[in-house]
Amino acid sequence: MGVAQATHRLDDVADAVGLDPKPQPDPEDDRLVRDAALQVSTLLALVEATASRHDGLALAPFEVILREQLAAVGGSLATTDAEPPPDDPKAALEALTEAFGDVAKTLRRDCLRAFSPALTRVLAAMSAGVAQCAQEIGDLR
Amino acid sequence: MTPTDALQAWLALEHEAVWLHPVIGARHRDLLPRARTAFETHRDTRDALLRRIEGLDAEPVSTALTYDVGSLASANRARRAARDLEARISAACLTLAGVTEGDVRAYAVKNLTRAALAELTWGAKPRAFPGLP
Numbered sequence: 001m002g003v004a005q006a007t008h009r010l011d012d013v014a015d016a017v018g019l020d021p022k023p024q025p026d027p028e029d030d031r032l033v034r035d036a037a038l039q040v041s042t043l044l045a046l047v048e049a050t051a052s053r054h055d056g057l058a059l060a061p062f063e064v065i066l067r068e069q070l071a072a073v074g075g076s077l078a079t080t081d082a083e084p085p086p087d088d089p090k091a092a093l094e095a096l097t098e099a100f101g102d103v104a105k106t107l108r109r110d111c112l113r114a115f116s117p118a119l120t121r122v123l124a125a126m127s128a129g130v131a132q133c134a135q136e137i138g139d140l141r
Numbered sequence: 142m143t144p145t146d147a148l149q150a151w152l153a154l155e156h157e158a159v160w161l162h163p164v165i166g167a168r169h170r171d172l173l174p175r176a177r178t179a180f181e182t183h184r185d186t187r188d189a190l191l192r193r194i195e196g197l198d199a200e201p202v203s204t205a206l207t208y209d210v211g212s213l214a215s216a217n218r219a220r221r222a223a224r225d226l227e228a229r230i231s232a233a234c235l236t237l238a239g240v241t242e243g244d245v246r247a248y249a250v251k252n253l254t255r256a257a258l259a260e261l262t263w264g265a266k267p268r269a270f271p272g273l274p
Contacts, residue, residue, distance in 0.1 A: 017273050061267065068269040108254065112247055117239040124238045124250045125270035128231065128257035132267035135258055 013122055016072040026115040035110060036123060037075025039103045040066055043130070044077055046099055050085040050092050057089060057140065059096075062133050069126050093141045100134035144245060145194065147237040149202045152190040154230045156204040158183035161226060165219045172216060175262060179223065182259075186252065193245075224263035228271070231256040235272030 013033060044066040051059040070077070085092040104127050111123035142150075159180065166176030194201040210222040234253035238246050257271035 017270055065267055065269045072270075104254070108250055111238070111250060120246070121235050121239040121273065122270070124235055124253055125273045127250070128254050128271040129267060129269045131254050132257050132261055132271065135261055136267050 013072055013074065013119065017122055017125070029114055029116050029119050032110045032114055032119065032123065033073050036107060036126065037070065037073040039106055040070045040073065040126070040130075041075045041077050043099055043103050044070060046083065046085070046096065048077075049083075050096055053085045053087075054089045054092055057093065059137075062100075062137065065129060065133060069129065072122065072126075090141055093137060097134050097138045097141075100130050100137060104128075104131040104134060142236065142240055144237065144241045145197055145199050147233070147240050147249075148190060148194050148197075149199070151230065151233040151237060152187065152194060153202050154226065154233055155183050155187035155190055156202070157208045157210075158226055158230070159187055160204065160208055161210055161222065164213060165223060168213055169216045169219050172219060176223075179259065179262075182255075220263045224260045224265045227256045227260040227263065228265070231260065231272035232274075 044063065047059050047063050047066060051057060051063065086095055107123050107127035107130060111120050111127060114120040114123055162176040162180035162183065166173040166180070169176075191201050210226070211218065213219045213222055231253055234249045234256060237249040238253065241249060253272055257268075260271065261267070
């Protein structure tokens, strides 16, 4: 992807969450956006698979949050496959909690590498939101 | 906004938190343990921010005599005041993260996560982008 396309994509990300875009044409930032989209789409696929397998678990609010994040980074769920969730609901929640925790750490690490201030803030906020979800899902057990 | 300005804005909120939580604990016995833990956390953060700002040869913002946090008459209103304050701290940490690099950015992001999780302990629901408008 070229610099102009990368800049355009970062503008879209910032604009989607209400930040005033400040273009910083850095190819590494565009890779961070793509990585974030992959992380969130994989997590969303896992949540959907778990909700489908265990329809008694109240996971809809977490799906909404992940879809909002995915829209901000321009990701798509269609290309993502999820691991089958455990048969035991408690084990499924534990797996989800761990998965959310892992993504929160990855996003936190990546926001420290971002060049653009707008992308830094978006990734940091996403990390905090995913950490909140991990906490809430843990409390469902 | 400069990094120092962002640190000062965050410090002002930590001053408010150090004022607010003892008031909540004093008025609502059932919230006392949570308020005590929150007070200790925010006191330590305030002290750390004071050291950071003094290390930049800047004069740290001082505490106000009182703060307009709305009514704390009921436990629900007290919880709301506490979670609103944590949300404002989340925003301040996120602003700092956007204007800094390296260790200071890492410190801001670590505390953003702490504030976002603290919002939950006071009854907030998870959000997609804690700290963003």
